[in-house]
Amino acid sequence: MTSSDNSAFVRPLDGIKVVEMATYLAGPFSAKMLSDMGADVVKVEMPTGDPYRAVGPTREGTSIYWLNGNNGKRAVTIDLKSEAGLAQLKVLLADADIFIENSKPQVTAKLGLGNDVISAINPRLIRLSITGYGPDGPLSSEPVYDALLQGRSGLLAFEAVDGVPRATNHFLADKIGALFACQMALAGLAGRARTGKGMHLQTSMLDMMSYYNFPDMLQHRTFIDDGRDWNAPPQVVVATKDGHMVLSPVTGKQLSATLQVVGCEGRKDELRAIADGRERTYRFFSIIADPLKEKTTAEWLPLFGEAQVPAAPVNSPDAGLEDAQLLHNQVYAEMETPLGTVRAPRYPMTVDGNVLRPLMPAPALGQDNDMLA
DSSP: OBOOOTTSSOOTTTTOEEEEEOOSSHHHHHHHHHHHTTOEEEEEEOTTOOGGGGSSSEETTEEHHHHHHHTTEEEEEOOTTSHHHHHHHHHHHHTOSEEEEOOOHHHHHHHTOOHHHHHHHOTTOEEEEEESSOSSSTTTTSOOOHHHHHHHTTHHHHTOBTTBOOOOSSOHHHHHHHHHHHHHHHHHHHHHHHHSOOEEEEEEHHHHHHHHHHHHHTGGGSSTTOOOOOOOOOOOEEEOSSSEEEEOOOSHHHHHHHHHHTTOGGGHHHHHTOOOHHHHHHHHHHHHHHHHTTSOHHHHHHHHHHTTOOEEEOOOHHHHHTOHHHHHTTOEEEEEETTEEEEEEOEEEEETTEEEOOSSOOOOTTTTGGGOO
16 A cells, blocks of 8 residues: 555546535535545535534534535635525536535525436536435424434444443434435446436435335345244444454354364264254353353453454444554554544545545635635
8 A cells, every 4th residue: 555645646536516505414415525535625605604513522613524525625605595696506516517516406496406406507516415304204394413314324323332322422314325325426426427417316315214114124024925023133342351342153164163262162963963054153151151261362362363253342432443453454643634633544445556535625614705706
């Protein structure tokens, strides 16, 4: 891997202009990803700013969440309720390649930003509209937040512990939505390269969460006639003498090796006699539970490594930042900002060995207003 500064090579999306008129995390984070890949992203905010600027922990009044989701962008403030503001937005869109917005359909209609208007301004523009639940339907006008999507999509119930639903401690739905939205924007560019025409891409956070959940979480409902009770997979986080570790043997060879490492190789026949695969797996983890508590995580890891059994420590977030492989991969870099030095992850790919660090710090409110016509 080559360590490179931000200007030493051509990024894949150099020359692509993105206008982002989105709030909170999903839309802005997707635009930040496009910026990391080289796009020129102009964030459009109302004069009062993106409400996400004040959410969560702050540094000198600015949300750290907001900083992490918006670096690499320029920023302007536009009063879209005024004719002059709408005219400014239309000028920005006239030579843009991608327009990302997450306003409710009713709002964009009132603003006079229908597809006929947008297409007339720029027939090659790729418009990506992100809503909470869809452009129409019984929930289309309802507000949406990350935890609501986790609950409505079935994820909270699936993650229940002892029958109690559990939410994740991070904005899972928003970040998943950002990944899908970035993918959709790139698909729009690919489609335009073939046809020469722009297009309107629509998605909803609920749709994206449902797509994300399906491959394994909905295994019991893949076949229409499958009415089995819901069964969560066995927990691969196991207790050790001094804490926890992750143990994930999958193949028969790995399962056998695990039993041997913990001194339970004599229990193989007991497991073979259990016909139901799920019951057998639960029994396996029950058998190894007590022996695992006899050594520390640091003692177990090399033993499982030598036996080629997949195992890992349960790192704290701080320990995760210092993971030897992440350091080798140059995932995190430091960036100077007006608020102080920040840690910033690069986009998780390299281009001809060059890393894609963020192009610039997150912008101050309206810092680039001088670019407006």
